[in-house]
Amino acid sequence: MAEWDRKKKIIIVALSVIVLIVIVYLFYVGGTKGVSSLLDTLMVLSIWVLIIGVIVAIAYFLFFYEKKINATLEVYKSIRAECGINRLRNIKDLYLSGDEHYSRSILIGKIIGFSNRKNYSQTNGKFSEETVFVIKRASNGFIDAIIKFFSSRIVVRCSSDLHTTLHGDVIIKTTSLVRHSMYYYPSVKHLDIEAIDETLYKEGERFVQLNFISKIEPIISRAVGVTKEDMKLLEGRTGIEMVIDKGKKVSGGD
Numbered sequence: 647m648a649e650w651d652r653k654k655k656i657i658i659v660a661l662s663v664i665v666l667i668v669i670v671y672l673f674y675v676g677g678t679k680g681v682s683s684l685l686d687t688l689m690v691l692s693i694w695v696l697i698i699g700v701i702v703a704i705a706y707f708l709f710f711y712e713k714k715i716n717a718t719l720e721v722y723k724s725i726r727a728e729c730g731i732n733r734l735r736n737i738k739d740l741y742l743s744g745d746e747h748y749s750r751s752i753l754i755g756k757i758i759g760f761s762n763r764k765n766y767s768q769t770n771g772k773f774s775e776e777t778v779f780v781i782k783r784a785s786n787g788f789i790d791a792i793i794k795f796f797s798s799r800i801v802v803r804c805s806s807d808l809h810t811t812l813h814g815d816v817i818i819k820t821t822s823l824v825r826h827s828m829y830y831y832p833s834v835k836h837l838d839i840e841a842i843d844e845t846l847y848k849e850g851e852r853f854v855q856l857n858f859i860s861k862i863e864p865i866i867s868r869a870v871g872v873t874k875e876d877m878k879l880l881e882g883r884t885g886i887e888m889v890i891d892k893g894k895k896v897s898g899g900d
Contacts, residue, residue: 715857717850722828724853726801729759729780734812740781740802741817742832754823755783757816758799766848767805767841774841775806779816802830805841 737757744751759780764773779802802823810817820832826842835841 717853717857718827718846720857721846721849721853722801725761725763725778726759726780726799729761729778729801731759732761733759737812737814737816739784739815740779741815742821742823743817743819744821752822753784754802755781755800758782760812762806763803765803765805765841765845767838767845776803776841777806777809777812778803800830801828804832805835808832808834 737760740754740757742752742754757779761778763776763778765776767774781800781802783800802818804818808819818832820834822833823830824833824836825831827846829846831842
């Protein structure tokens with residue numbers, strides 16, 4: 647992941663430098679007309695690239711795309727969706743407390759969604775509560791801001807007893823974040839198998855079970871050899887369908 651981020655930065659910086667050099671050169675050679683000509687050309691190329699991209703995307707979707715169920719990804723998207731509808735105006739940025747010498751030493755980013763859940767780490771015989779934050783990363787400089795704009799939001803899962811109240815800036819009592827699967831956790835929870843590993847496993851298992859339940863009816867129908875025509879008979883007929891069928895029988899009798 648870090649290697650890919652480094653490559654993205656190199657590509658974006660290189661493209662930015664090339665574009666800047668071309669603009670400066672055209673301005674030096676042709677003045678504002680040269681820059682205007684470049685912008686017109688880029689606009690036309692952008693339109694053609696957009697049209698070709700749409701055509702390729704449609705062709706790929708119609709002839710090559712096959713949806714594959716990834717339980718981990720589906721659970722992640724579900725959590726992102728639930729966090730998207732839980733937005734409080736009174737919460738702002740997410741910080742890490744750092745060590746005992748520095749308060750709020752690490753700014754992670756702006757909190758744009760959250761959710762309250764439970765994990766399998768137990769306290770006094772009860773499941774522990776956790777808060778899920780969706781974060782828009784803080785950026786350092788123009789290039790970093792461009793990279794963050796095209797990057798996906800990060801999801802931080804934190805035991806509720808490790809962060810301050812959900813008002814204003816929220817501070818997690820840890821020195822750094824660690825990544826497990828598609829989520830980030832406080833480093834102090836890095837080895838909490840129940841809170842992380844077992845919870846992720848059970849969430850995936852629940853998704854698989856519920857997904858199977860939604861498909862069990864057509865699976866059973868195919869297994870016993872029920873056809874589409876049989877299903878129509880089992881589902882019953884509307885009044886207009888009965889009138890049409892009766893009309894067909896009368897016409898056939900004549």
